Every structure is written in C-alpha cells, then in structure tokens.
Amino acid sequence: MNLIDWLDKPYYSLNAYFKNTYGEKIYKIAVNAGLSCPNRDGTLGSRGCIFCSRGGSGDFAVDMSGLDIETLNDKDYDKIMNSTDYVSRQIEAGITKFNKAVGDKFIIYFQAFTNTYGDIEYLRRIWTEALSHKDVVGISIATRPDCIGDEVVYLLRELKEKYCCGDYVNDLSGKDKSFDKFIWIELGLQTIHEKTAEYIRRGYHLSVYDEAVKKLDDIGIPYITHVILGLPYETSKMMLDTVRYVNERKPFGIKLQLLHILEGTDLADEYRKGKFEVLDMESYISLVIECLENISPEVVVHRVTGDGPKKILIAPIWSKDKKKVLNTLHKRMRELGAYQGMKV
Template sequence: MALHQYVSTFGQDLLRRHGRRVHKLAIHAGFTCPNRDGSRGIGGCTFCNNQSFSPAARRPPSVAEQIEAGRRVIRKRTGAQRYIAYFQAYTNTYADVAVLRARYEEALAEPDVIGLSIGTRPDCVPDAVLDLLAEYRAQGYEVWLELGLQSAFDHTLARVNRGHGFAEYADAVQRARARGLPLCTHLILGLPGEDAWHVRETHRRVLALGVEGLKLHPLHVVKGTRLANEWRRGEYRPPAFDWYVNLVAELVRATPPGIVFHRLTGTAEPRLLLAPHWCAWKWRVLNAVERALARRSGRYRNGTGLPRG
C-alpha cells in the first residue's frame, strides 16, 4: 500500500525527521477521567466501553513492563528500535503534576524511548502540565499533546456526554501553542446527529485554530455502552463504509500538506464490536481511502508535504 504518497502520515514524518522507523507504544498508566469519577460527570462518554472499569484495567502493569511487552511485538513485526510512549488510556494529564512526572519519566528512562505522546481532554491541561511537557520538549524529546475534541459542536458534545465544549478546546490550543507544543486533534466521524457538513465544519474550525496533526476515527458501537442501547432502539445509525471513506479522502485533500495524519481510521475488538461491522477491517478501510485519494488527485502527496509531478 502506498498511502503515504497521497497523505502526510505520522510514520513517514517520523522516518523523515529521525532517519529511522519510530513506533508508538500504547501505555495504560492507571489514570481515570473526570467524566467518570464525578468531577465532570459519571459513566463517561456514551460511546465509551464500560468494561474498562474492570479491576484489571485499573491496575495495569508498570509503564516499563508495558514498554517491554510492546517492543517485543514491534521488533518482530517491523524491526523498529526507537519508540514513542503513547499514554493512551483515559485522561493522561488528570493527576498531580508530580504523579504525571513520575509516570512520564518512567517511560523516558528507557533508552530506546525518544519521546511522549499524551492523550487527554481539552479541559484537563492546566498550565503546570503544559509547562512539564514543554520542559521535555526543550530537552530534545519528541513530544505530542493529543486532544480528544471529537466535534466542534457543543450540542453534539453534550449529546455524547463529553463534559466539555469547544471553548475549552480553543483555550487549550492557545496555551499549548504558546509553549511550542505540537498538537494532534482527535475527530470522530459519524457522531449522533451529525452529517458530513458537521465534520467539514469541525475540520475547518480546528485548522483555523492551528494544529500539527490530526487523528480520524469512525464511531464504533461497542458492547456495554449507552450508544449500544441507542443503536438497539434504532436511535442511532452508524456511518456507512463508503460515506466514511469518501469523507476521509475529502478531509485529507482539504488539509494543508504540513499537517500530518496520525490515523485515518480506528478499529474495535471483534468481541466488543456491534456496529458497523467494517470497523473490524483496518486495512480494507485504508486501502479504500488510498483508492479514493487516487481518484481525486492527479499528483501524489508525500511525507514531506511536497507534490510529485
């Protein structure tokens, strides 16, 4: 697959800048979320899988153990020997700064970890946390702040029980950019009550505020969620395969070349996935996106953001 010929992918961007393959290793650092513990809400987002509340999920292995497990898999699969620790599960800035520093530095203590990617909510990035991330960046580490916005429309965010609005996102972006922190914004396509226009407008508003990376996901219906109940009652209809593929291709074409895509789709475990069934097929989706981009472009885009004739 030659998707990187049409879109600036994160993997190719890392290869270009670091001169070698760099992979993200997903980390569950044992944090929770203000939309679960009652400070902002309870139950989490309507699409969030409640099985994550299990005791085993709340007591994951140490950061170092997770990195070792991840590197064993990656080295067998691709041979990569440099990694970014991706603090993915829950809200990874939702703790005292001293606790955050300890978790992050456990990852950075690994000699083959060259940086951090911190997944969080726009309403959970106080200045002290941004200063800490800027400190690591000043030391030469690769640092990304990944903000889960999902939609720029407050009525949509309220409907899925996000617990924040677009104003919190805009504020977080302004403060992060003032510190020179690269931002990757997460957007979900197929949210309840939204159509392609809402997605295009969210994309436009995010670009207007400034961003270095984007991550696109189709909305999954998974077991143990309020969204699953809405789907069973016929109150929510998941996105169709062709709708998603064509809209992703459209967004890629509308994105300035200097912005990298960390992800163009997302999958769910088959044992949890209820709908749409195609969300279990990552490569089918990516291959279809590549074909859609090929139909739309007479020239390729590449990892440098420059067209090729």
C-alpha cells in the same frame, strides 16, 4: 502535493512523518498509566462519554498480566501508583512483544483515560520514565482539553527543556548519541458542535479546546486533535466544519476516527434501539476524502479509520477490515486525483 515526503500516499501519514524525521518506522507502545477521567470519577460525570468503553479508549494498552486498574482494591491500587517502574514494565513488555525485530525506536502512547489527570508528581515520574528510556524517541499523551491546568503546563515545559532541546544525551543507551525527544499532547475534541458535545456527554465547551490549544502553542508542545466522524445526528457538512475548524488552528496532527459502537457503552443501547445509523464504507470513504482535501498538507494525519477493539465492536462491522478500508481509500483518491490540502 509532495509524493516523496508522503511515501506515495495522497496524504501526510504518521508513518511518512516518522520516515522523514528518523529515516525509519517508529513503533507505538500504548501504555495504561492507571489514571482516571473527570468524566468517569464523578467530577463531571460517572458514565463517561457515550461512546467510551470500559477501557477508557485504552483497549490496546500493554496487557500487564491481566491487571485491571478499575477493579483493584485500594491497597493494590496504591501499590501500583507508588511503584516506580509501573510504566517501565509496560514499555519493556511492549518492546518484548515487538521482539525488536521491527526496529529499535518506539513512541510511548499514554492512551487509556485522561493522562494529564493525576497527581503532578506521579505524572512527572511516569513521563520521565518513558522519556528517559533508551529506545524511546518520544511520548504522546492523550487527554482532555479541560485537563491542561497550569501545573501540567509547567511540567510539560520543564520536560520539554530537559528532553527536547537537542542536548539530551541518552546515557542509558551506552552509545554516544544525543538527540531530541518529543512530547505530544492528543486532545479529544471529537466535534465542534455543542449539541453533539452535549449528546455524547463530552463535558466541556468548545472555548475550552481553544484555550488548551493556546496554552500548548505558547509552550511549543505539538498537539494532535481527535475528531470522530459519524457521530449521531451530524451531517457531512457538520463533520467537515469540525475538520476545517481544527485545521485553521494549525495543529501538528489530526486523527480522523470512525465512530465505533462498542459493547457495554450507552451508545450501544441507543444504537440497538434504532435511534441512529452508522456510516457505510462508501459514505465514510467519501467523507474522509473531503476531510483530507480540507486539511493543510503539512498537518500529519495520524489516523483515517477506526481503530477500535474488534472483540467488542458492534458496528460498523466493515471497519474490522482495516486493510480493505485503507486500500479502497487510497485507490479512490488516486482515481479522483484527490490529495490532502487540495481545497485549503
């Protein structure tokens, strides 16, 4: 274990990674690119994954004056899609919200819905908009493994060559600086177990995840895999098996997300009918510790808690106090002498 690199945490957090790489904290601005998802637009299904809220997991995206892509009429939707500064406006709004007091480097997180699922020229434009912004050090693109087609792979490779090769000069900054930017892909896997995948209506098989990982590895695009802990009917062993499986493929990062029951989802209906229970805080902490022990020390842990929108959270209520959850986790790991990778 290297406590210096990990900033005194018993695992390699995203903050520690940024501090090691840039010498300072990098702030995340979540944007909504106005894209849809094959699990919602009728291609694979229309009700989405069973846990997915109306915001398509993008509930923290910058609020664009109440703009709600889902309720726009066709004309307004086309206007947004054809606007050349839709993403830039969100980036500026996000930076203004942070008021620059926190620092001057940002990561743009394409979070809501499936951010590789759209017209390739539109994707080129929005990713380029973000990557060429003077205060942006990189972008992270949340998507589904079944939405990494050839066109997307070529585009990622093209942008990587342009922005991530060390010779990109950010001439908009007015300063003479040249540095790499990064492009990360975030893959929503959630579980390796087909029965659970069917229950949550994920809409693709595990082999699709492996194919996406291979494609990204081949072009050298780092990826972060999302895993949900606490999915209905999964045992601790099943969740641990998922984490081990992901770790064996050597991802750049992993996100451990506590299952949240959100208002307006089909999962909320199941929960209210008493079909399953959510994890209590103690069980969750024990589980996360075990997961961390089974994740290689160089894998960046992007999240260890839930991070859902509090106003529509039904359960587990204890997860609203994120600080308490994190403090308890860190304290417990120190007491146990546990740390990331100790069982790998």
